[in-house]
Amino acid sequence: MSTRRRGSRSAPCPNRSPSVGSAGRSPSSGPISTARWAAPNWPSSPPARSNPPQCHARSPRPAPGRTHAGRPPPTPLRLEVDYAYATPIDAVVQVGDLAPRPLRLSAGRQSLDFGIPLAETARAWSVSITTPDGQRLGTQTLEISPFRPLTIYVLPHSHTDIGYTELQTAIEEKQVNNLLAGMEAARRTASYPEGARFVWNVEVLWAADLFLRRLGPEQREAFLAAVQRGEVALCGLYLNELTGLCRPEELVRLLRFATQLRAETGAPLQSAMISDVPGYTWGTVTALAHAGVKYFSVAPNYFDRIGDILVQWENRPFWWVGPDGHSRVLVWIPFWGYALSHRYGHPLPPARRGFRRQARAARLSL
Numbered sequence: 001m002s003t004r005r006r007g008s009r010s011a012p013c014p015n016r017s018p019s020v021g022s023a024g025r026s027p028s029s030g031p032i033s034t035a036r037w038a039a040p041n042w043p044s045s046p047p048a049r050s051n052p053p054q055c056h057a058r059s060p061r062p063a064p065g066r067t068h069a070g071r072p073p074p075t076p077l078r079l080e081v082d083y084a085y086a087t088p089i090d091a092v093v094q095v096g097d098l099a100p101r102p103l104r105l106s107a108g109r110q111s112l113d114f115g116i117p118l119a120e121t122a123r124a125w126s127v128s129i130t131t132p133d134g135q136r137l138g139t140q141t142l143e144i145s146p147f148r149p150l151t152i153y154v155l156p157h158s159h160t161d162i163g164y165t166e167l168q169t170a171i172e173e174k175q176v177n178n179l180l181a182g183m184e185a186a187r188r189t190a191s192y193p194e195g196a197r198f199v200w201n202v203e204v205l206w207a208a209d210l211f212l213r214r215l216g217p218e219q220r221e222a223f224l225a226a227v228q229r230g231e232v233a234l235c236g237l238y239l240n241e242l243t244g245l246c247r248p249e250e251l252v253r254l255l256r257f258a259t260q261l262r263a264e265t266g267a268p269l270q271s272a273m274i275s276d277v278p279g280y281t282w283g284t285v286t287a288l289a290h291a292g293v294k295y296f297s298v299a300p301n302y303f304d305r306i307g308d309i310l311v312q313w314e315n316r317p318f319w320w321v322g323p324d325g326h327s328r329v330l331v332w333i334p335f336w337g338y339a340l341s342h343r344y345g346h347p348l349p350p351a352r353r354g355f356r357r358q359a360r361a362a363r364l365s366l
């Protein structure tokens with residue numbers, strides 16, 4: 001940790017050099033720099049009783065909506081300088097090979113934002129602060145941890161749990177309104193580049209059936225057209241069913257509405273979701289595969305009734321072969337029920353920590 005000692009606030013003196021620290025956090029890769037710098041490396045070392053300015057670097061969140069036209073975005077880096085003298089001075093800050101930046105040092109903290117090139121290996125960059133005429137105030141090394149690029153896919157959808165959070169009639173109204181809002185968002189973004197257009201995902205098709213039965217012909221046509229254009233994506237199952245209670249025919253009928261809609265719209269209905277139920281009977285695989293579903297996203301309850309399924313299979317996609325020996329679907333179990341999935345950057349929720357402890361204890365007792 002760098003320290004900031006209290007001392008007499010004398011006139012600024014170039015020989016009283018800043019100390020520099022860094023504490024970085026990338027929004028998508030964890031800390032990029034955690035080192036803290038202290039004063040001793042300044043070429044013109046200040047006397048021990050001096051009160052040097054201090055400098056910290058951190059990585060702020062990138063501005064939302066920034067696009068980079070296919071190029072990797074720069075890694076944001078914020079350099080903060082604490083200056084403890086009453087009289088301001090002009091300084092120049094040089095970070096690595098980046099263009100020098102002027103900085104007015106005045107009492108208190110000032111910051112400079114940089115965008116540094118993305119790199120997947122650790123780097124050590126020098127940071128120097130000089131006066132405009134070249135007199136060095138200080139220099140230090142900034143350790144930058146490797147940056148790991150991530151591609152994030154966003155699938156907006158709403159969970160269907162009839163009667164659990166609201167009266168059934170209120171849930172029906174919300175699901176219909178969700179679809180209308182999703183279609184409207186898709187219309188508003190229809191001219192965006194591919195990949196940036198809004199797509200509303202219908203988690204289970206009961207909501208679509210409700211929409212088609214409840215609304216008028218014009219809105220029904222709009223819905224089917226949105227499906228055809230890919231603005232509304234359909235998932236195969238009719239409900240978040242307790243499949244273990246289903247007989248084989250009932251498993252097949254869970255996909256019946258999906259195959260009807262596919263025939264009507266020509267939409268490529270290849271995926272299914274099931275959320276907030278603790279398990280899926282084996283015959284579900286055969287029923288899904290026979291309906292043309294290839295991908296199965298499941299989000300079991302995370303707190304109980306699930307054995308060690310998350311310990312074994314969380315975020316480990318696998319091909320699940322049905323009891324007939326050849327039907328199969330690619331299963332992905334993200335963490336959390338409701339397919340809330342990856343809470344990147346958030347601390348582990350207590351429930352998850354508790355689950356982990358239970359799972360470890362269970363394994364130890366075997």
Ligand SMILES: [Zn+2]
Nearest residue numbers: 160161275276
């Ligand atoms: Zn639910």
